[in-house]
Amino acid sequence: MNELKQQTTVDSKILSVKNLRVYFPVEGSKKSAHKYVKAVDGVDFFINEGEILGLVGESGSGKSTIAYTIMGMNKPKEGSILFKGEDILKNNDKRSISFKKDVQIVFQDPGSSLNPFQDIRQILKLPLKVHKIVSKNQLDEAVGKALDRVELPRNFAYKTPTSIGGGEKQLVSIARALCSEPKFIILDEPTSSLDVSIQAKIINMLLKLHDEQKLTYLFITHDLSLMRNISTRVAIMYLGKICEVAPTKTFYTRPLHPYTQMLLSSIPVISEEEEELKPKKVVSVGEIPSPVDIPTGCSFHTRCNKKIDICSQKDPFMREVEPGHFVRCHLA
Amino acid sequence: MMKAQFKENTRLYWYKFSRNKLSVVGLCIVLLSILCAIFAEVITPYPQHAKEFVDFNQASLAPCRAFICGTDIFGRDIFTRLIFSCRGALSITVVVLSISVPIGVFLGLIAGYYHGTWVDTIIMRTADVFLSLPSLMLAMAIAAVLKPGMKSSMIAVTAMWWPWYTRQVYGMASSLRNEYFVKNAELIGASRLHILFREILPNCLSSVFTKMALDVGWVILIGASLSFVGLGEQPPTPAFGQMISEGARYMPDLWWMTVFPALAIAFIILGFNFFGDGIRDMLERGR
Numbered sequence: 001m002n003e004l005k006q007q008t009t010v011d012s013k014i015l016s017v018k019n020l021r022v023y024f025p026v027e028g029s030k031k032s033a034h035k036y037v038k039a040v041d042g043v044d045f046f047i048n049e050g051e052i053l054g055l056v057g058e059s060g061s062g063k064s065t066i067a068y069t070i071m072g073m074n075k076p077k078e079g080s081i082l083f084k085g086e087d088i089l090k091n092n093d094k095r096s097i098s099f100k101k102d103v104q105i106v107f108q109d110p111g112s113s114l115n116p117f118q119d120i121r122q123i124l125k126l127p128l129k130v131h132k133i134v135s136k137n138q139l140d141e142a143v144g145k146a147l148d149r150v151e152l153p154r155n156f157a158y159k160t161p162t163s164i165g166g167g168e169k170q171l172v173s174i175a176r177a178l179c180s181e182p183k184f185i186i187l188d189e190p191t192s193s194l195d196v197s198i199q200a201k202i203i204n205m206l207l208k209l210h211d212e213q214k215l216t217y218l219f220i221t222h223d224l225s226l227m228r229n230i231s232t233r234v235a236i237m238y239l240g241k242i243c244e245v246a247p248t249k250t251f252y253t254r255p256l257h258p259y260t261q262m263l264l265s266s267i268p269v270i271s272e273e274e275e276e277l278k279p280k281k282v283v284s285v286g287e288i289p290s291p292v293d294i295p296t297g298c299s300f301h302t303r304c305n306k307k308i309d310i311c312s313q314k315d316p317f318m319r320e321v322e323p324g325h326f327v328r329c330h331l332a
Numbered sequence: 333m334m335k336a337q338f339k340e341n342t343r344l345y346w347y348k349f350s351r352n353k354l355s356v357v358g359l360c361i362v363l364l365s366i367l368c369a370i371f372a373e374v375i376t377p378y379p380q381h382a383k384e385f386v387d388f389n390q391a392s393l394a395p396c397r398a399f400i401c402g403t404d405i406f407g408r409d410i411f412t413r414l415i416f417s418c419r420g421a422l423s424i425t426v427v428v429l430s431i432s433v434p435i436g437v438f439l440g441l442i443a444g445y446y447h448g449t450w451v452d453t454i455i456m457r458t459a460d461v462f463l464s465l466p467s468l469m470l471a472m473a474i475a476a477v478l479k480p481g482m483k484s485s486m487i488a489v490t491a492m493w494w495p496w497y498t499r500q501v502y503g504m505a506s507s508l509r510n511e512y513f514v515k516n517a518e519l520i521g522a523s524r525l526h527i528l529f530r531e532i533l534p535n536c537l538s539s540v541f542t543k544m545a546l547d548v549g550w551v552i553l554i555g556a557s558l559s560f561v562g563l564g565e566q567p568p569t570p571a572f573g574q575m576i577s578e579g580a581r582y583m584p585d586l587w588w589m590t591v592f593p594a595l596a597i598a599f600i601i602l603g604f605n606f607f608g609d610g611i612r613d614m615l616e617r618g619r
């Protein structure tokens with residue numbers, strides 16, 4: 001399945017992010033004006049059209065910040081973001097209306113992403129009206145179609161977000177994201193606040209829509225097992241930097257970065273067979289350091305079990321060790 | 333389906349409102365005072381006593397069967413004048429709230445949405461200036477500068493009332509702007525007007541209505557205070573505060589001239605406050 005997806009990947013970048021840095025000033029540090037939370041600290045990646053790029057990382061590693069910066073909710077300190085070859089940061093960080101149509105985001109918390117004082121019909125009408133997808137007298141029909149797409153019954157249009165369940169809310173959020181006929185959707189941990197049974201339903205729905213609507217996803221999660229099943233490529237983040245990017249199969253069979261190895265070896269498994277698939281047990285030590293005081297050199301050296309002298313002095317560069325497999329490590 | 337839903341909602345709201353029996357009492361008092369204000373001419377035994385009228389034959393009479401609240405020194409029926417006073421008291425509330433609430437809510441909405449910018453600073457610091465002055469003092473100062481009368485007391489109370497709504501809505505709007513549904517509307521490309529009035533405002537309305545219901549009593553009281561010091565309704569048109577201050581000169585001999593207007597104010601304010609509590613119970617989230 002994954003191999004098939006990799007083959008069909010067309011080599012045309014829909015989004016590419018270059019040397020992106022997003023810093024937030026630390027509250028109350030006016031005297032020492034250089035104190036920043038380095039949420040995203042020099043990130044490069046690209047997404048090909050039709051791909052599902054999985055962005056994985058611990059809490060606080062800057063995954064969501066990347067997503068919000070692409071959407072224009074944060075101002076980057078440095079770097080460029082190209083969408084369909086166009087620099088979207090040039091116009092004083094204001095996103096064009098065509099970008100707002102083509103790129104949508106689904107947030108983690110379906111509870112707060114729908115206005116409790118509107119009914120589903122009003123919620124779904126907004127993108128249709130703003131982007132003039134259909135004429136005024138066809139709005140109701142378009143709302144119905146949007147609900148059909150996520151397989152919700154049409155009478156949901158008259159319900160309010162407070163009267164439906166969490167999974168249904170997330171389906172409505174997805175339906176809303178699809179209303180403007182986007183090309184690219186950012187999914188910011190779309191299932192992590194839901195029941196496991198509903199998670200599977202949402203994931204299958206997303207995969208079905210990906211094929212039907214010819215979408216490209218940036219899928220943010222911290223669930224590595226989930227990533228393995230759905231993404232075409234995986235990027236792993238640690239302290240605002242991407243450590244390793246690889247096609248899914250390579251990522252899970254030949255991880256090169258010690259951090260990736262550590263994470264993969266800590267996935268809980270049930271059977272012996274699965275155990276053999278995993279890299280040898282690497283004991284995970286320590287906690288993710290504060291993004292205000294990033295360790296010198298390679299930011300992972302404080303927890304790395306293969307640390308050599310150079311690691312604490314020099315920050316490694318991203319290198320392409322084999323086609324499509326990028327690693328940021330001195331040892332790779 | 334929609335109609336059934338509406339009926340269901342109405343029943344739920346009535347249930348929440350009437351759970352506290354005092355709210356129902358409050359509702360009755362509110363309705364009664366509104367009816368009194370509208371049909372004052374019909375209800376009262378001597379409607380002509382609300383205007384210029386002197387009859388010294390019946391002056392200063394203690395409460396009796398013909399004049400249940402007694403008469404004042406000009407021989408005017410106190411009861412009639414009390415009923416007519418409802419008009420002024422209610423009209424000042426209606427005017428003050430219907431002007432100050434939209435202004436206050438609108439400014440609070442803008443200041444909250446543009447939290448941390450110069451728009452926020454200008455609006456909220458101005459509101460703070462108004463809030464920092466004792467409200468009755470401010471109203472008296474404004475009413476005194478203008479020509480004393482109903483209009484200027486309305487202007488005065490309006491001027492001191494809007495910042496409370498601004499501050500309340502400001503607090504809600506500045507936290508709502510970080511909610512994902514507002515972010516999402518921005519990202520979709522909705523207009524500012526849509527975000528302010530369709531996304532944020534509906535979430536603030538229930539607390540605004542609650543505050544309005546609880547404020548009615550206070551506006552009546554402030555109005556009465558202004559008319560007590562002679563800055564409200566001018567004689568011969570009756571007003572609660574003005575009747576009390578007139579009667580106070582003849583205390584304790586003609587006690588009915590003061591006691592009945594005072595009781596009337598207490599009664600109405602109590603009623604509106606019970607009513608306001610009921611509205612709060614009704615609009616509050618959760619059951």
